[in-house]
Amino acid sequence: VVDTVTRRPGGRSARIRSAVLASTLELLVRDGFDSLSLDAVAEHAGVHRTTLYRRWGSPTMLVVDALIDRSDTLVAVPDEGTLRADLQTLMAAVRANLESPLGEAVTVALAGARTDELVQAARRFWDDRLERMSVVVSRAVDRSEIAPADPHAVIELVIAPLFFRVLVDRRPIDDALVDMVTRTMVDGLAAR
Amino acid sequence: VVDTVTRRPGGRSARIRSAVLASTLELLVRDGFDSLSLDAVAEHAGVHRTTLYRRWGSPTMLVVDALIDRSDTLVAVPDEGTLRADLQTLMAAVRANLESPLGEAVTVALAGARTDELVQAARRFWDDRLERMSVVVSRAVDRSEIAPADPHAVIELVIAPLFFRVLVDRRPIDDALVDMVTRTMVDGLAAR
Numbered sequence: 090v091v092d093t094v095t096r097r098p099g100g101r102s103a104r105i106r107s108a109v110l111a112s113t114l115e116l117l118v119r120d121g122f123d124s125l126s127l128d129a130v131a132e133h134a135g136v137h138r139t140t141l142y143r144r145w146g147s148p149t150m151l152v153v154d155a156l157i158d159r160s161d162t163l164v165a166v167p168d169e170g171t172l173r174a175d176l177q178t179l180m181a182a183v184r185a186n187l188e189s190p191l192g193e194a195v196t197v198a199l200a201g202a203r204t205d206e207l208v209q210a211a212r213r214f215w216d217d218r219l220e221r222m223s224v225v226v227s228r229a230v231d232r233s234e235i236a237p238a239d240p241h242a243v244i245e246l247v248i249a250p251l252f253f254r255v256l257v258d259r260r261p262i263d264d265a266l267v268d269m270v271t272r273t274m275v276d277g278l279a280a281r
Numbered sequence: 282v283v284d285t286v287t288r289r290p291g292g293r294s295a296r297i298r299s300a301v302l303a304s305t306l307e308l309l310v311r312d313g314f315d316s317l318s319l320d321a322v323a324e325h326a327g328v329h330r331t332t333l334y335r336r337w338g339s340p341t342m343l344v345v346d347a348l349i350d351r352s353d354t355l356v357a358v359p360d361e362g363t364l365r366a367d368l369q370t371l372m373a374a375v376r377a378n379l380e381s382p383l384g385e386a387v388t389v390a391l392a393g394a395r396t397d398e399l400v401q402a403a404r405r406f407w408d409d410r411l412e413r414m415s416v417v418v419s420r421a422v423d424r425s426e427i428a429p430a431d432p433h434a435v436i437e438l439v440i441a442p443l444f445f446r447v448l449v450d451r452r453p454i455d456d457a458l459v460d461m462v463t464r465t466m467v468d469g470l471a472a473r
Contacts, residue, residue: 194395200448201393203386208451215450242461245442245450250434253441256392256448258407259400269434277469 108134109141110155117152118194122202125152153210156195157217160186166221172229173275176247179222180267183248187255188262200256219244235278247274300326301333302347309344310386314394317344345402348387349409352378358413364421365467368439371414372459375440379447380454392448411436427470439466 112134116125125148131138145151164186167178186192199211223240230237250270254262304326308317317340323330337343356378359370378384391403415432422429442462446454 196449197393197395201389203389211449212451215452219450239457239461242442242458245445245458246438246462246465249441249445249449250437252449253437253444257388257403257441257444258411258437259404260407265431266434266437269431270438273438273466273469275469276472277465277467280468280472 105134105136105140106144109136109145109151110158113148113151113155114159114191114195117155117198118191122148122152122198122204122207127151147206149206149210152207153214156214160214160218164218164222166224168225168228172225172234172278173271175225175229176271176274177267179225179244180247180251180270183251184262184267187251193255196252196255222248229278235275238278243274243278246270297326297328297332298336301328301337301343302350305340305343305347306351306383306387309347309390310383314340314344314390314396314399319343339398341398341402344399345406348406352406352410356410356414358416360417360420364417364426364470365463367417367421368463368466369459371417371436372439372443372462375443376454376459379443385447388444388447414440421470427467430470435466435470438462 109130112130113125116129116133120129127141127145127148128138130148130151131141141151145154164179164182167175167182169175169178187196199207202208202211219241222244226235226238226240226243229235230240247270250266251262254260254266301322304322305317308321308325312321319333319337319340320330322340322343323333333343337346356371356374359367359374361367361370379388391399394400394403411433414436418427418430418432418435421427422432439462442458443454446452446458
């Protein structure tokens with residue numbers, strides 16, 4: 090029975106994937122993107138190099154996959170019945186991620202990256218994230234809570250001030266900021 | 282007369298300052314903050330090293346001074362009679378700065394910086410900027426256009442989406458985003 094379980098498609102494969110993605114983020118934070126190589130990740134994760142070359146192909150793909158994996162786990166899309174509650178929950182999740190050492194380090198590393206490959210990867214990652222998160226806006230429009238609005242842009246307006254604190258003015262995120270974003274967005278979108 | 286003008290206090294000194302700050306930004310963009318030294322800036326600007334050691338003391342102070350100098354020139358604080366017009370003008374100026382090669386490169390370099398010294402410098406720079414810009418919010422409150430609101434936080438909410446595009450999701454800033462920020466903020470703050 091044990092043999093069957095460990096040989097089941099996805100079992101060993103899922104464990105390898107999990108080890109590789111964890112090592113990717115750990116090395117990204119420790120050494121930066123420029124030092125990240127498939128060989129270094131393979132050694133750190135204790136996985137055959139050929140597996141990484143076959144399944145990911147490049148450090149950029151590793152980082153994008155690791156981020157999408159992590160982001161799905163950490164920032165779940167809420168559905169609490171009101172736009173106000175959904176935005177508060179969404180911001181709390183983004184805030185917790187940005188305030189974690191790993192989340193902050195990855196965000197800072199990606200913001201400082203200027204290679205075309207990494208910029209394209211960040212765009213793909215965020216297109217996916219904004220699409221998922223924006224369902225809270227579409228639902229609020231369907232409930233007639235707010236007037237129709239570009240759902241991606243609403244999400245950007247909501248989470249941008251949190252990233253601004255971490256990446257630009259370097260002040261700590263506080264409850265007053267989160268409350269102000271929630272109130273201004275809900276009132277501003279309803280008023281239209 | 283010419284001699285009097287060139288010997289006037291601030292004349293030669295102002296030219297040195299201008300050359301040093303321009304060289305600082307040029308080298309910052311070209312080589313990054315980690316490679317920035319007072320000696321390199323002195324050589325690039327054609328100024329005595331001792332002048333830089335006496336007047337600035339560290340690369341961080343040079344960068345902060347260069348940014349404050351540049352920011353005062355590029356992002357003037359508008360006073361156009363309505364919050365809507367002031368926010369539009371402010372965002373247009375921030376957008377132009379972020380879309381210029383130098384402005385984008387400096388923003389990306391500072392966002393990726395993790396040394397304590399540079400983080401403190403970024404905080405000082407932004408405390409100053411937010412204080413200056415927030416007068417457009419105080420004026421709108423005085424005119425009873427909007428309910429009282431934390432002026433620094435309002436400015437953060439307004440400009441954060443522009444920085445989010447450049448530093449996080451890497452999509453180009455467009456007119457639709459600027460319009461949406463303006464409308465949502467004006468309506469949201471008025472509704473209170």
